[in-house]
Amino acid sequence: MANLKIWMGHSGAEKGAVGLVVEDDITRQARIWSVEYARSCGHSVGTDNDDMSLSQRIAASQNGDGLIEWHVNSGGGTGIEVWYSTGSAKGKQLAQAVVNAGATASGMQNRGVKASNTNRFGSLGILDRTKPAAVLVELFFLDSASDVAVWNAHGKEMVVAMTKAFLESLGVQSTPTGQAPTPSKPSPSSPAPSQPAKSEYEVKAWNKRQVVDIDVLNVRTTATSQSKLVRKLVKGQTFNATRIITNGELVGKYRSWFEADGWGWVSGAYVTEIKASTPKLKGSDLPNSGRYTFTANTNIRSNASTGSSVVGLYSKGQSVIYDSKIIAGGYVWLSYIGASGNRRYVAVV
Numbered sequence: 001m002a003n004l005k006i007w008m009g010h011s012g013a014e015k016g017a018v019g020l021v022v023e024d025d026i027t028r029q030a031r032i033w034s035v036e037y038a039r040s041c042g043h044s045v046g047t048d049n050d051d052m053s054l055s056q057r058i059a060a061s062q063n064g065d066g067l068i069e070w071h072v073n074s075g076g077g078t079g080i081e082v083w084y085s086t087g088s089a090k091g092k093q094l095a096q097a098v099v100n101a102g103a104t105a106s107g108m109q110n111r112g113v114k115a116s117n118t119n120r121f122g123s124l125g126i127l128d129r130t131k132p133a134a135v136l137v138e139l140f141f142l143d144s145a146s147d148v149a150v151w152n153a154h155g156k157e158m159v160v161a162m163t164k165a166f167l168e169s170l171g172v173q174s175t176p177t178g179q180a181p182t183p184s185k186p187s188p189s190s191p192a193p194s195q196p197a198k199s200e201y202e203v204k205a206w207n208k209r210q211v212v213d214i215d216v217l218n219v220r221t222t223a224t225s226q227s228k229l230v231r232k233l234v235k236g237q238t239f240n241a242t243r244i245i246t247n248g249e250l251v252g253k254y255r256s257w258f259e260a261d262g263w264g265w266v267s268g269a270y271v272t273e274i275k276a277s278t279p280k281l282k283g284s285d286l287p288n289s290g291r292y293t294f295t296a297n298t299n300i301r302s303n304a305s306t307g308s309s310v311v312g313l314y315s316k317g318q319s320v321i322y323d324s325k326i327i328a329g330g331y332v333w334l335s336y337i338g339a340s341g342n343r344r345y346v347a348v349v
């Protein structure tokens, strides 16, 4: 069990920045998720109560083994970056692991790691004046609508993945105690295993692409509708069935369950295999979330249909961060929450 310190960057009278969202609101939520995850791994966590000055946080940090402080960036950029104390090899290693995990889990642009002496103040007290191996996370830019959309869609996964990466890199327990490892988001080439199926399930490697046939499809920890919900897929979304269980719970006339992109399991009753002979739609190879750069001027629509209303236009060369991918009406549609707060769709053309 490690003694960790997890702080929100601005608390009490030290208000953070304000943009499309308020820094303190975001960092408070990040701190709650991060502390909750670290405690589930069995660690002792010192945290703040929304009312600790920087000097109080520094004083309370000295006996820790590891430290994370959550912030949100501002000033007209995009993406995530993580800071470490200049000259600390351990801090740099932690920062690299954390920034990579955050970017991978969310699709947020990865701005990499930064040494504290390159900060505009020339140092960062919470990193440079404390003993534990420490990172300061700038989660995203609060004046970037696309960053805020990514945060709204993937904030919790992002914070949990970063906290887990921090613990792993620190060399301490990084999965909830008494539980199997939580699924981490797989890279396309090497899907991470999801929670193991019950031993009586027959599990085989599969690796075939599937498309979702029903409006909302639940992804669960194993091949039964009684198991824990991991996430939801929507109609038209595609995924790689990384593994198959051939003797899961009977749904309709199907006992097969597929592991969706390494995340968890969906019933075979609600998906259709995408046959190799099916002509490939442009964009069908794009990941289910990420950044897409337009190769042609493209209408922004209110729905995944060429009959829906046009609410704007992306020009060739512009890019968008999307959180889901849908096939409908002969097009691959990328979807995201627009600056207005409404869900938007763009076809890959």
Ligand SMILES: [Zn+2]
Binding pocket: 009, 010, 016, 017, 023, 071, 072
């Ligand atoms: Zn800040």
